[in-house]
Amino acid sequence: MATVEPKLVLLFSGKRKSGKDYVTDLIHQRLGPDVCCILRLSGPLKQQYAQDHGLDFDELLGAGEYKEKYRADMIQWGEKQREKDPGFFCRVAIKEAQQPIWIVSDTRRLSDLQWFWREYPSQSRCVRVEASEETRKERGWEFTTGIDDAESECGLDQGVDFDWIIKNEGDGSQLEEQLATGLLSIAKEKAKED
Numbered sequence: 001m002a003t004v005e006p007k008l009v010l011l012f013s014g015k016r017k018s019g020k021d022y023v024t025d026l027i028h029q030r031l032g033p034d035v036c037c038i039l040r041l042s043g044p045l046k047q048q049y050a051q052d053h054g055l056d057f058d059e060l061l062g063a064g065e066y067k068e069k070y071r072a073d074m075i076q077w078g079e080k081q082r083e084k085d086p087g088f089f090c091r092v093a094i095k096e097a098q099q100p101i102w103i104v105s106d107t108r109r110l111s112d113l114q115w116f117w118r119e120y121p122s123q124s125r126c127v128r129v130e131a132s133e134e135t136r137k138e139r140g141w142e143f144t145t146g147i148d149d150a151e152s153e154c155g156l157d158q159g160v161d162f163d164w165i166i167k168n169e170g171d172g173s174q175l176e177e178q179l180a181t182g183l184l185s186i187a188k189e190k191a192k193e194d
């Protein structure tokens with residue numbers, strides 16, 4: 001378990017190329033590294049998958065073609081691990097977290113959210129990042145059967161009451177304003193609480 005109790009846990013989800021990494025990086029910059037950290041459930045997953053399959057972990061972390069080449073198999077592999085232990089990647093991801101505000105950048109399944117809600121019921125909030133298919137295509141997305149119609153991408157399409165929905169279209173010109181008036185102001189207040 002993490003060595004500190006967080007004040008706020010922001011659980012992000014969104015489709016491929018909706019901008020989860022972009023938006024969470026921006027929030028991280030605005031709050032600063034002493035206040036907040038980004039946790040990725042896919043981090044320990046990719047690390048273990050790379051090790052087991054003799055692949056390049058750093059390349060799997062990037063936004064390029066390498067990750068896409070292995071995505072379908074990585075999903076299958078991750079699902080097998082989650083079947084054995086649904087909280088496995090969550091527990092590893094939070095292990096080193098020290099900051100009061102945690103951003104989990106890539107929740108994908110109800111089991112991910114349920115784990116955080118159970119462990120941190122008063123601190124957890126759900127955030128959805130949304131972009132139209134047109135915008136996602138401009139960012140390099142192409143519909144792929146077996147990925148875009150599978151649980152990894154669709155597991156949180158229904159059944160979640162999101163605390164914030166962030167629209168990240170085009171160049172994201174309205175992004176700063178949406179964050180400043182909502183999520184960022186709450187996060188700054190929480191960070192100051194004793």
Ligand SMILES: Nc1ncnc2c1ncn2[C@@H]1O[C@H](COP(=O)(O)OP(=O)(O)O)[C@@H](O)[C@H]1O
Pocket residue numbers: 014015016017018019020021022023063139168169170171172173175
């Ligand atoms: N608001 C934005 N302005 C400019 N580029 C963006 C914006 N949002 C996302 N991008 C770019 O789109 C691509 C996909 O975004 P990313 O955050 O990796 O998506 P996801 O993590 O949801 O798959 C990246 O190259 C990223 O830099």
Ligand SMILES: C[C@@](O)(CCOP(=O)(O)OP(=O)(O)O)CC(=O)O
Pocket residue numbers: 015016017020021041042045061067071074075078106108152
């Ligand atoms: C096997 C995965 O963890 C790979 C996820 O990689 P990223 O989280 O880097 O993906 P996007 O940001 O959506 O492009 C998916 C899963 O089902 O767990």
